[in-house]
């Protein structure tokens with residue numbers, strides 16, 4: 001049996017939601033991850049430091065006994081965000097990033113930013129504070145094809161923003177294209193990118209060929225195979241600018257299996273198994289730790305975790321749950337469409 005011991009991973013992009021869904025999904029993240037950047041796109045969103053403090057308390061209250069997990073809180077950037085509130089949140093140690101959702105780009109982004117010039121004072125203050133801006137990098141212009149929205153965002157928004165404010169630290173979240181990873185890797189400083197397990201595994205055929213499969217629908221939408229291959233090469237390269245952000249984004253099944261299904265893939269149940277599989281396929285298991293446990297903290301200016309986990313490759317495929325029950329209904333788990341052999345030592349599936 002093959003094993004691999006690495007520093008305990010962190011998740012640099014996670015949706016935990018609230019209430020019954022939070023209760024059901026949090027244990028899957030806190031079992032395997034030491035820390036996670038918690039996305040603020042609740043309804044209503046987490047916009048002030050006081051909102052983030054209250055949300056952090058709800059997360060800690062939902063944490064299973066014995067799990068050691070630190071939520072790294074973020075604020076949802078709006079055109080009303082007060083620079084002083086951001087500074088207070090950052091200086092208290094609570095707020096680790098702000099999140100930019102272009103209004104209308106994705107799930108619960110209605111309160112997002114329409115005009116970036118309106119948030120310039122906040123961005124300048126963030127640059128002074130050294131706190132990252134996490135970005136959902138897609139333009140919302142209906143004239144731009146949905147498969148081109150990430151690449152268009154780089155040209156139309158990200159590059160001009162970085163020129164205007166080179167001191168601002170940016171994370172381009174859930175990069176899904178060759179253009180995206182090339183762009184991140186061309187930056188000398190103040191730019192990094194997260195990659196999801198699912199975008200390393202599926203291309204757009206998974207959601208559209210042979211029937212429409214809503215559980216593979218997320219934003220940014222999965223792209224052509226050439227992009228998936230570029231993401232895998234980049235993730236497994238060890239490049240310090242790239243790290244794991246699962247973008248695990250649970251929605252109750254009826255919200256996905258309907259005429260206008262929500263965007264989001266729920267993967268926290270099998271993230272490490274999927275990612276270990278990808279790295280093994282690419283002959284890059286020696287670079288897994290950089291991706292899951294080292295590059296992220298280094299970029300965020302945090303220490304890497306001191307504790308370790310051992311990943312075990314079992315000879316027979318493991319039975320990961322197909323869905324997770326919540327008090328409000330079931331949530332389907334990401335199916336990578338291949339058998340999973342890896343598990344964290346000591347986990348229930350191992």
Ligand SMILES: NC(=O)N[C@@H](CC(=O)O)C(=O)O
Nearest residue numbers: 015106107218219249263264
């Ligand atoms: N990724 C998604 O498809 N959905 C996310 C929002 C996001 O990260 O864009 C969600 O909150 O459901």
Ligand SMILES: [Zn+2]
Nearest residue numbers: 106136219220
């Ligand atoms: Zn997003």
Ligand SMILES: [Zn+2]
Nearest residue numbers: 015039247249
């Ligand atoms: Zn997300």
